[in-house]
Amino acid sequence: MARLRQVVELPAVENERLTDRISIGVLASVVPRDLVEEILVETKRQEKRVRLLPARVMVYFTMAMCLFFDDDLTSTATTCGIRPSTPARTCSGESRPT
Numbered sequence: 001m002a003r004l005r006q007v008v009e010l011p012a013v014e015n016e017r018l019t020d021r022i023s024i025g026v027l028a029s030v031v032p033r034d035l036v037e038e039i040l041v042e043t044k045r046q047e048k049r050v051r052l053l054p055a056r057v058m059v060y061f062t063m064a065m066c067l068f069f070d071d072d073l074t075s076t077a078t079t080c081g082i083r084p085s086t087p088a089r090t091c092s093g094e095s096r097p098t
Contacts, residue, residue: 024080027060036060053082 036056040046047055061080068076077084 024060024064027063027080031060031063057082 033056036059037046040055040059045055053061057080061077061082064076064080065073068079071079074084
């Protein structure tokens, strides 16, 4: 079973949000890509086809959503380097209800 062996502590700074100090690069350095891939294989959750967002990116995005639970999904996606798409449009040009 894959294990994470490193603990990273960031010193506390007043009036600063966690999202100001952490990015997907920090998550990737703490939880290496090889570990994520190993876990996806072990749990049989690797993708079957090539997608725009690979399973490993979704793992990092899920970790980011847990870390930045006060932020909206768009901000969290941007922090992870994922460019959110615009809402789908109907034939009349109106946004679809969510």
